[in-house]
Amino acid sequence: MTSAHEHTDHGMSAHAGHDMSGHHDMSGSALNSMAASATLHCLVGCAIGEIAGLIIGTAAGWSNLPTTVLSIALAFVFGFALSSLPLLKAGLGLGAALSVVVAADTLSIATMEIVDNLVMLVIPGAMNAGVVNAIFWISMAIALTVAFFAAYPVNRYLLRRGKGHALTHEYHSASKDAQGARRFIPDPPAPVLAAVIAAFMLGGLLVSAADDLGIGSGHPNATAVAPSRS
Structure with missing residues (x-):
């Protein structure tokens, strides 16, 4: 006998498949909007991971390779x-x-990571700057912006073919009707997450600028004691 849970999963899969086929026929503006949203969503996850990794690597005094x-x-x-x-x-x-999500996001995240790290390598001093350094935060902002525009056409192409974030789109809609304990699983919109990341990076930049000026520090050249990633 087929369980109710199996019926639910089958119905969701069938609905998701129907939704994916609909992406082929969506208007250009709708496709562009969905591609931008998908790219922003991936970018937020990449930004959180990269900033966390760089902070950990810098604090541990690691070189560029293990930190990257x-x-x-x-x-x-x-x-x-x-x-x-x-x-x-x-x-x-x-x-x-x-x-x-592995099937949907791997190509998008990989594109962002390749471009992001290439940009950081190209910007003089970016890879060796500590987290209490304005160069780090400015370079990170530039790198993430370039990565967004690099991944956007990738996500648009995948969506147009019913792949990428098209695989998860229907589940995003279904999550609004979550029942029981699943209602408490956080699902903040990508723009909200992006705003939080932007605010965090701005805060890092302001702290770095204050440190360079010797504000709130016992020594004016505090950045010199930050572990180097070289």
């Missing part, structure tokens, strides 16, 4: 985690949710 590897790994972890939240809220199990 950790940052990239955490970018994928946080990117997949954020994309999994609405799927878990919609009723999918952890394994099923991860399998969907």
Whole structure:
């Protein structure tokens, strides 16, 4: 006998498949909007992971290579985690949710990470700047902006073919009707997360600028004691 849960999963899968096929026929403006939203969502996860990795690597006094590897790994972890939240809220199990988001987001996140790290390598001093350094935060903002525009056409192409974030779109809608404990799974909109990340980066920049000026520090050249990533 087929369980109610299996019926639910089958219905959601069928509905998701129907939704994916509809992406082929959506208007250009709707496709552009969805691609921008998908790219922003991936960018937020990448930003959280990269900033966390760079802070950990800098605090530990690691060189560029292990710090970069950790940052990239955490970018994928946080990117997949954020994309999994609405799927878990919609009723999918952890394994099923991860399998969907890995298929949907891997190419987008990989594109962002390649471009982001190339930009950081190109900007003089960016890879060796400590987190209490204005160069770090300015370079990170530039790198993430370039990564967004690099990943946007990738997400648009995938959506037009019914792939990428098209695989998760229906679950985002279903998460609004979550029942029981799943109602408490957080699912903040990407623009809200992006605003939080932007505010955090601005705060980091302001703290770095204050440190450079010797404000609130016992020594005016506090950045010199920050662990180097060289």
